[in-house]
Amino acid sequence: MEHINKRLVNWASILDPGAREQAEKASRMPFIHPHLALMPDAHLGKGATVGSVIPTLGAIIPAAVGVDIGCGMIAVRTQFTREDLRSRPLAPLRQAIEKAVPLSAGKHNTRLTDTARERVDVLTRSAEAAGFDPASYAGNWASQLGSLGSGNHFIEVTVDETGRVWLFLHSGSRGVGNKIAQKHIAVARRQCERRWIDLPDLDLAYLVEGEDEFWRYIREMRWAQEFAWLNREEMMDRVVDCLSGWSGQDARRLETVNCFAGETKVITRTGTRPIEALAGGRHELLTANGEWVKAPVRSFGRQEVHEVVLSRSGVVKKIRATPGHRWLLRSRRGHEHEATTAELKAGDRLQFTFPRRPEGLAVDRLAAARGFVYGDGSRNGNRSTANFCGTKDAALMPLFDGLGRPPRVYSDQTRINGLPVEWKTERPPLDAPADELYGWLAGYFAADGDVDGTGRPTLTSASFSDLEFVRLACQAVGIGTFGIRSRLRSGFGGEPTALHLVGLMRGDLGPEFFLLDHHRARFVAGRHAAERRGWNVISVRPTGEWTEVYCAVVEGTQSFALADNILTHNCHHNYTERETHFGKEVWLSRKGAINAEEGRPGLIPGSMGTASYVVVGKGNPVSLNSSPHGAGREYSRSKARRTFTRDDLRKAMEGIEYRDTDAFIDEIPAAYKDIDVVMRDAEDLVEVRHTLRQVVNVKGD
Ligand SMILES: Nc1nc2c(ncn2[C@@H]2O[C@H](COP(=O)(O)O)[C@@H](O)[C@H]2O)c(=O)[nH]1
């Protein structure tokens, strides 16, 4: 990750100068807050850089959402396996899909299927509520529903790393969405002209919040997002039917990852994992009394879900749960009671559970020395050095008795050289003995932690992943932590850098944890400081959505941490939402980027011949909870046509059933960035759950 300027953060290691310049221009718009984020797949786009996340205050740039409003992905896992696909030729399956779904630009349906009719009814009602007639943009909008489009829109039959078959498709709001976008891009230009606004680029023309033109755009854009999403669902229904017809067996949807799919994050002894990934197995889960219990996790089929919005210490979290799911509550007076999701109300406080601290936990001296070097040490060839300055000197030196070379005193610090290099380069294993982990945390805290005047301990780091590790290590030894918060601070040259902070729960720590006297003194003095640990309910609403739900079956306490909480998931990659970032409510436009808040599933395709990924967001705040939406183009279409041949395409597509035509030369995998590089760039944004390899690819000319 690189700060290109104060208001532009970049995750793309492959970035052409044109895209960089385009993003720089956009980042200078006065209403960007706090910065524009370029994703690893960023490339030059029409209007705004594709692969950019643009947070705006009080204004919106229609071209930053793009002309394919609501474009996105949907994936469905079926019961079939690679072996089932080998049983008969795949060409008839491809041809069946090509027949069932109108492909190519301008193509649409000649009649409405029953499911399309129902979806058209929903969209008709939504348009009425939004106060406009989509037919004024495209008379045939209804027959566009369930059609793919051309270029990089695709339908694929893929196989994951364990041989399971997924159906995967990418499309947007088709012609009607395009016309809506074009209209508002033109309105924004006229508005800016009328005000004599000198724009660095006409495509950065914006609408101002509060004006009629602004709200009209928002209403119509949201309708186009809904159209795009129902368009994908309609196509997916047909592709599932094609697979059933081809195989002679009803294709079942075992898991759907699309805009409405849910995800539950569950605490297990080896880390927090999506519940879907645990389904079918037995796992060590955290129960109400802070103990680890092995329990089975399984699917409970498709059910309707409500959205529950929670907050704790300023961090907001959305969870999807079935209306009948039971929650454990605690009143302000400490009384415990239960309520179903549907009965929850704003202000209710959820009960919480943290792993119990092992009896007699002590700080291991060697591990503490190692933790200190990890935080305040440096690497010296194949050894590492502990660097002490100020008060750390006297307090921590005894940890190093008999370790490394004798201390050397410099004007500003004391150093101990000759320590093992891995003390600086590696973190301890999470299954290390509890005293060692506790000791490592104590040493690391002495280096990079602080205790404030009220006695609250906080660790600070420029590395998000170091703090993610700290949270896991704390969990392993029974120390509760708060969510990671992030700040931007100005560097020496004025370049801002991100700083991440995690709070440790006082109640789980003893004075022995604090190796520096002033830390320990503040911790002890703040003994009576209040510690708010529970999540408060902000709101609950029915969503009308149905999704696969999962639960653990825990004997005895009948409870587990984050039981049956389904996190919502919206997989559009060209859209705008109201979101809160760095303390302010902004309009967040993702143009070729997906929401990657913690626990949210998403899809990142590679190209017609390379791998695609089912991912789960890490909630990196500096990326504005976003991640790439694909590999991103490296060659323009014309350059790809000049560079590659049909034979190159055939070679790249060996083993994949596709329509062999000149039309796809500009879609050759080599025209896109290397997906391995993109995924490496995205390591601190998403975690990969599945790798998909296509066996059938369908595209329009
Ligand atoms: N799995 C496939 N991925 C593909 C294919 N064609 C393109 N792509 C990837 O999708 C994104 C979508 O980009 P967008 O900006 O049009 O939304 C693109 O960056 C590629 O990585 C394909 O046939 N199969």
Ligand SMILES: [Mn+2]
């Ligand atoms: Mn798209």
